[in-house]
Amino acid sequence: MTPFKELTSVAAPVEGADINTDIIFPARFLLLPEKKGLGEQLFHEKRVNAPSNQPFVLDYAPYNTARIMVAGRNFGCGSSREQAVWALADFGIRCVIAPSFGEIFYNNCFKNGVLPLVETGERYAELLAAASAAEPITIDLLGERLVLVSGKVLPVQVDPFRRAALLAGLDEIGSILATDHADIEAFEQSQRHSEPWLYLGPEKLACFADLQDEVVVD
Amino acid sequence: MTDAERSSRTMYDKVWARHVVKTYDDGTSLLYVDRHLVQEVSSPQAFAGLRDAGRTLRRPDAHVAVADHAVSTKVRGAVSLGSGLAAKQVARLADNAERFGIPYVPTFDRRHGIVHVIGPELGFTLPGAVLVCGDSHTCTHGAFGALAFGIGASECESVFATQTLRQAKQKRLRVWLDGALPPGLQVKDVILAVIAAIGAGGGTGYAMEFAGSLIPTLSMEQRMTMCNMAIEAGSRVAMIAPDATTFAYLKNRPLAPKGAEWGAAVAHWTGLASDADAVFDREAHIDVAALTPIVSWGTSPEECGPVTGLVPDPAVEPEPSRRARMQRSLDYMALTPGMPLAGIAIDRVFIGSCTNGRIEDLRSAAAVVAGRHVAESVRAIVVPGSASVRLMAEAEGLDQVFQAAGFEWRHAGCSLCVAMNDDRLLAGERCASTSNRNFEGRQGVGARTHLMSPAMAAAAAVTGHLCDVRTIEASA
Numbered sequence: 059m060t061p062f063k064e065l066t067s068v069a070a071p072v073e074g075a076d077i078n079t080d081i082i083f084p085a086r087f088l089l090l091p092e093k094k095g096l097g098e099q100l101f102h103e104k105r106v107n108a109p110s111n112q113p114f115v116l117d118y119a120p121y122n123t124a125r126i127m128v129a130g131r132n133f134g135c136g137s138s139r140e141q142a143v144w145a146l147a148d149f150g151i152r153c154v155i156a157p158s159f160g161e162i163f164y165n166n167c168f169k170n171g172v173l174p175l176v177e178t179g180e181r182y183a184e185l186l187a188a189a190s191a192a193e194p195i196t197i198d199l200l201g202e203r204l205v206l207v208s209g210k211v212l213p214v215q216v217d218p219f220r221r222a223a224l225l226a227g228l229d230e231i232g233s234i235l236a237t238d239h240a241d242i243e244a245f246e247q248s249q250r251h252s253e254p255w256l257y258l259g260p261e262k263l264a265c266f267a268d269l270q271d272e273v274v275v276d
Numbered sequence: 277m278t279d280a281e282r283s284s285r286t287m288y289d290k291v292w293a294r295h296v297v298k299t300y301d302d303g304t305s306l307l308y309v310d311r312h313l314v315q316e317v318s319s320p321q322a323f324a325g326l327r328d329a330g331r332t333l334r335r336p337d338a339h340v341a342v343a344d345h346a347v348s349t350k351v352r353g354a355v356s357l358g359s360g361l362a363a364k365q366v367a368r369l370a371d372n373a374e375r376f377g378i379p380y381v382p383t384f385d386r387r388h389g390i391v392h393v394i395g396p397e398l399g400f401t402l403p404g405a406v407l408v409c410g411d412s413h414t415c416t417h418g419a420f421g422a423l424a425f426g427i428g429a430s431e432c433e434s435v436f437a438t439q440t441l442r443q444a445k446q447k448r449l450r451v452w453l454d455g456a457l458p459p460g461l462q463v464k465d466v467i468l469a470v471i472a473a474i475g476a477g478g479g480t481g482y483a484m485e486f487a488g489s490l491i492p493t494l495s496m497e498q499r500m501t502m503c504n505m506a507i508e509a510g511s512r513v514a515m516i517a518p519d520a521t522t523f524a525y526l527k528n529r530p531l532a533p534k535g536a537e538w539g540a541a542v543a544h545w546t547g548l549a550s551d552a553d554a555v556f557d558r559e560a561h562i563d564v565a566a567l568t569p570i571v572s573w574g575t576s577p578e579e580c581g582p583v584t585g586l587v588p589d590p591a592v593e594p595e596p597s598r599r600a601r602m603q604r605s606l607d608y609m610a611l612t613p614g615m616p617l618a619g620i621a622i623d624r625v626f627i628g629s630c631t632n633g634r635i636e637d638l639r640s641a642a643a644v645v646a647g648r649h650v651a652e653s654v655r656a657i658v659v660p661g662s663a664s665v666r667l668m669a670e671a672e673g674l675d676q677v678f679q680a681a682g683f684e685w686r687h688a689g690c691s692l693c694v695a696m697n698d699d700r701l702l703a704g705e706r707c708a709s710t711s712n713r714n715f716e717g718r719q720g721v722g723a724r725t726h727l728m729s730p731a732m733a734a735a736a737a738v739t740g741h742l743c744d745v746r747t748i749e750a751s752a
């Protein structure tokens with residue numbers, strides 16, 4: 059994962075509450091096998107259906123190179139598809155600011171070096187105004203602050219573990235395997251004893267003995 | 277153990293506490309995962325990540341793989357999946373499962389179906405287990421008292437490699453459902469009422485528990501419909517305390533505990549219910565007896581109301597962003613404020629999905645359809661949630677009822693719930709659907725979805741428009 063320390067960019071305002079992950083990344087593109095290149099399908103319907111005199115915000119300068127997005131309430135609700143975040147990241151978005159987020163989307167962001175920031179009230183209004191005016195916003199994750207073009211500083215708080223992971227571009231799985239391996243083993247040993255039915259031994263798995271191979275005709 | 281942990285715990289607290297491997301300095305926990313359902317959409321990148329990092333899969337016995345989203349429900353056997361990409365996605369899942377040694381249920385197998393339907397059928401879903409899947413409707417399994425939640429593909433990879441997830445504990449929300457279901461109403465109406473009451477984001481950050489006098493009267497199928505849609509209110513987790521109904525459902529399922537283990541398991545499961553004095557962060561109440569059948573009119577599941585009502589008027593909404601949101605929904609749905617909901621003409625009907633593709637759902641729809649015919653302008657399909665549901669329905673003759681009425685009778689899969697297989701609505705088509713999401717484009721580009729119960733969808737099919745199923749039943 060690419061480390062995230064500081065970034066300055068205009069922020070694209072994407073208005074509307076409850077923008078779900080089906081809108082961010084339509085289902086039919088979920089058949090695409092790679093993470094790379096998904097930025098092309100980001101907000102696909104919104105972009106292709108936009109009237110020619112009023113293109114979607116990510117399709118005109120300066121927002122077509124925005125690294126930050128300011129979105130509405132409950133952004134990323136709905137489906138768990140991580141493709142929504144992959145598409146944002148592939149497009150170049152590294153930070154999404156919104157009054158609230160769908161929870162699975164919020165978690166998915168951190169796994170992909172994208173910082174979701176919850177901002178409400180006046181601060182949100184100020185950030186949205188900066189976005190609409192195409193004024194660059196600086197996100198200083200190391201210093202835990204946002205800086206507006208006016209020089210105004212807005213302190214932010216990011217969960218320390220997640221902040222550290224973003225700063226270092228950390229591989230979470232690697233760190234669990236490295237530091238928590240013994241604890242996981244110990245947990246399993248004790249759980250095998252207390253709730254043995256959670257472990258499917260050969261007897262139970264024998265019910266799958268007659269599973270056959272998939273027959274796929276293209 | 278602190279005092280707060282020893283007594284007065286919610287069901288969520290209890291299952292959570294039993295799965296904490298360790299707690300980090302920042303208060304988050306490493307949570308052990310007992311069960312992982314693997315499907316074709318969220319797993320390819322997770323398997324690829326595992327391979328690229330040269331990692332192994334920690335516990336092959338904790339996973340079951342099945343393809344549901346991309347598969348065709350029109351044909352089975354040596355399946356042609358219609359689109360090259362869909363076929364590849366399914367084949368890739370089968371390959372990955374084989375490579376990493378986890379069971380893969382092929383599409384033509386008698387155990388095939390939507391992950392959230394077959395998990396319980398197999399007895400893979402158990403009370404007190406932590407169960408995850410790269411799919412937001414994993415909350416369905418909370419109907420059994422499992423702590424079940426949807427995760428992203430990166431988290432799937434973590435479960436493959438470590439059998440754990442780093443998680444922050446959620447707050448607790450209890451939703452009281454009191455009163456009996458009035459005639460003509462189904463639990464789908466109840467959960468839509470819950471979502472309308474607390475909002476599409478109202479449950480975000482909360483593990484939801486359903487309680488109240490309605491719950492003990494519900495079958496497992498009904499409980500699954502309830503829990504399935506908690507995510508539409510923003511809650512990743514929904515739970516219902518396991519009871520005799522739960523145990524009766526699970527007994528003798530292939531992967532459920534057997535013999536002496538069964539007794540020990542039931543004893544353990546019985547203790548999972550929230551303590552009488554458990555404190556929730558929030559409580560909500562729904563008077564079930566006062567409900568009328570509900571349909572959605574907008575593009576978020578919270579945008580729904582009694583079928584006896586009118587399309588709402590954004591002009592009366594004082595809050596500007598909400599007003600704009602409503603207007604956008606009505607524009608997309610091509611509805612005018614003040615129109616009666618009952619009477620809106622439809623083109624398509626979809627009965628199925630992990631919300632309402634179980635045997636009781638099919639029975640309730642068949643009861644409305646029997647002796648009637650699908651309206652001439654309407655194309656209607658029934659898609660059982662699993663092969664086993666399909667077989668049960670056929671044994672009861674429900675396939676005959678549906679087909680005689682002009683419905684197509686399909687194989688199991690997600691079908692029209694999500695526009696990523698060979699079932700799609702055309703732009704502008706309007707569908708009465710028993711699925712869980714009326715999002716823009718969910719059933720196809722430009723498609724318009726109205727969510728409702730199976731009985732209501734059946735009533736819409738035979739009349740050709742949204743209608744109050746109670747008026748139909750009265751005339752039968």
Ligand code: SF4
Nearest residue numbers: 413629630690693694
């Ligand atoms: S039926 Fe619909 S909601 Fe359920 S798993 Fe399939 S696509 Fe998702």
